[in-house]
Amino acid sequence: MAHHDLQTVSHECGDCPIRHRAVCARCEADELARLEQIKYYRSYQAGQTVIWSGDKMDFVASVVTGIATLTQTMEDGRRQMVGLLLPSDFVGRPGRSTAAYDVTATTDLVMCCFRKKPFEDLMQTTPHVAQRLLEMTLDELDAAREWMLLLGRKTAREKIASLLAIIARRDAHLKLKSAKGSIVFDLPLTREEMADYLGLTLETVSRQVSALKRDGVIALEGKRHIIVPDFDRLVEETGDDSDGGYLI
Amino acid sequence: MAHHDLQTVSHECGDCPIRHRAVCARCEADELARLEQIKYYRSYQAGQTVIWSGDKMDFVASVVTGIATLTQTMEDGRRQMVGLLLPSDFVGRPGRSTAAYDVTATTDLVMCCFRKKPFEDLMQTTPHVAQRLLEMTLDELDAAREWMLLLGRKTAREKIASLLAIIARRDAHLKLKSAKGSIVFDLPLTREEMADYLGLTLETVSRQVSALKRDGVIALEGKRHIIVPDFDRLVEETGDDSDGGYLI
DNA sequence: TTTTTGCCTTGATGCAGATCAACCCTTTTC
């Protein structure tokens, strides 16, 4: 069901926007050539489901542009987002044949896909892919543990502030600006998606966003455009020790 | 501060109890020989801290026997356990010089340690170590995401049932019995540690354990010895879909 | 233009789990 309706992506790996951060980051020219042979692109529109948990998944992929989410759902419908996938993040697991989570495009999304079998073969022979994937997986594990602290122990207000701080940091990073002083960005998530990520209801998310606005920690233009006049002030609201080493 | 007060562990890798599950599981004889050269054992008594978050950490290690925990602490003292380390689990991160979490021995503990630098060198040259570490890290990431669902969306009763089911499964696995019908095991955690793991208070843990006992889902002998007359009944209480693929 | 739909906000109320507090039992210490 993939479409060709987005800008035609006649990519060479050489000028790929995620070339230096994705699973291929460490590859030499010859390794890249092998990857290039087995790669193909897929595009999804905002809101589309990439794959359902339990479905057969015969590829792995890197997010090239856009944002996707990983979500778990309980029988009775309770939902918990367990991952936010940004450009360069990796989707899927070598050595596993079915998807473990629902993967959804929250914005228009382009992924660089590799059929699983050839990718696995390639991992056996080109150490740089496996090395980079290990590094990325360790980073994700750290992020997941950070999130466990948030889910288990933070208040609703701290949760919102933490999410905003993370998105602000990432955004500053993508724009190559330092996350200091005044920052402006657009929320890539609806209130409901934020709630699914933070273990809250959408009503509580809405109330706490309003509270942070009322208290001058953030300002809003419309519902999605966030202005952070003082980033340090926002960080104070997260409950984390002020420096908190993570830089995305 | 390591002690030699536990059974003297004059181990050859060949008859190591975690030989086939730890980071060394895939190693050939020659690779094992290289590991053997740089390994050393450390023992800790129940309650001892292995390392504090932020401390310099010049080794990585495998848990050989006993149980350790990874914990994050907020400035005001709120605590969240983010990992439970069982025999064969890996501690530390290649390429990082300080500990990211508090590591504590909850039972008497023996670890097989490798100085970080030689281990990193070895990883570059022996693909089997890196491969196995990737596999283990991916498993841990899945476990962390499972835990995110628990922390974000499950009720106190479901959290307790989930923890008991996980420990029961692991225990059955170690004893090479199937996790079916009646199971008996000892809780390796205090009520407070359970609370830290589950994002609850110790009072709520105590109450919910009592409630599960009152409802006949479990029986207790003393405070730590748990009897599960019907494992499927316990699983029903976890909120997970009945089969829930994980086998430890 | 009107209607519908998606997304968001705000208010009223309820409840699960936190908090505060008392006490029990077992093991360790002196």
Added chain:
DNA sequence: GAAAAGGGTTGATCTGCATCAAGGCAAAAA
């Protein structure tokens, strides 16, 4: 053998967030 310490239970009360409910606003559809 008394006292202290560690771990656990249970009760009373409080509160943060969920739930239920109504309505606003802008974009899309009719």
